Amino acid sequence: MISVLVCDDQALIRTGFATIIDAQPDLQVVGECGDGRAAVDMARRLNPDIVVMDVRMPVLDGIEATRLLAGAGVADPVKVLVVTTFNLDKYVYEALRAGASGFLLKDAPPQQLLQGIRTVASGAALLAPEVTRQLVGRYAARIRPAAPATETPLTPRELEVLRLIAEGLSNSEIAAELVLSPETVKTYVSRILTKLDLRDRVQAVVYAYRHGLAPS
Structure with a gap:
């Protein structure tokens, strides 16, 4: 319950x-x-x-x-x-x-x-993808730091996944974009959250933009 x-x-x-x-x-x-x-x-x-x-x-x-x-x-x-x-x-x-x-x-x-x-x-x-896209579209300039992060614990593939999360893509859309299985994407998302000590993908979106890790 x-x-x-x-x-x-x-x-x-x-x-x-x-x-x-x-x-x-x-x-x-x-x-x-x-x-x-x-x-x-x-x-x-x-x-x-x-x-x-x-x-x-x-x-x-x-x-x-x-x-x-x-x-x-x-x-x-x-x-x-x-x-x-x-x-x-x-x-x-x-x-x-x-x-x-x-x-x-x-x-x-x-x-x-x-x-x-x-x-x-x-x-x-x-956080529906359309809400994420609207949020990012209007707030990217304000959220983005003056200089991008120079160090990150993420692998290149994990960075790719994080950037797509920040664009508002769902796991299935990320899987299609990177030619991966949804299960593999789910694993990458879990690793990203663990490495960055984030609670969920909503925090991942905010993190990506605040640390200059999201797409321009």
Whole structure:
């Protein structure tokens, strides 16, 4: 059973999410709240498997709440799936930098929300290739450092895979591009995450651009 904490300042949306989630045999809502501060407090008390987090909320916004729950240096990070009505690049980028494992829009169909929760809870990341491409296209110039990284623990092939991840390609697309099997690509992705001490491919995208390892 995957335990879920739902945080949204709009009661109607919060109740709707909770109803959809609780109807699933493998998902259980353990709490609901309407602001980021309450989300942090409840998450630390209830220890859910995943927090479904809105962005714009009173008291403490979803980005800062995510940073407190899943950001760098957090001793026992909680997986966060950001779900918002705002498809603005700055929210996507800031949410991912804060430690979120995924990003969805509220107008996504219910099945996509449920699958997103399961995906993030399993330890995988949820960032659709089209979202990655939009993020990269708008933010590459800001994310890219003044000088590229001079040292990396990655092999040339792993660097190739990382660059394709940063372009927003899925494992199957990377496999087709490099003429590899999907299983081999999955192994490369796992090695990249381990070597760079990253949690998921979402962090890999941010890492690639912040360290000058992504395509120009």
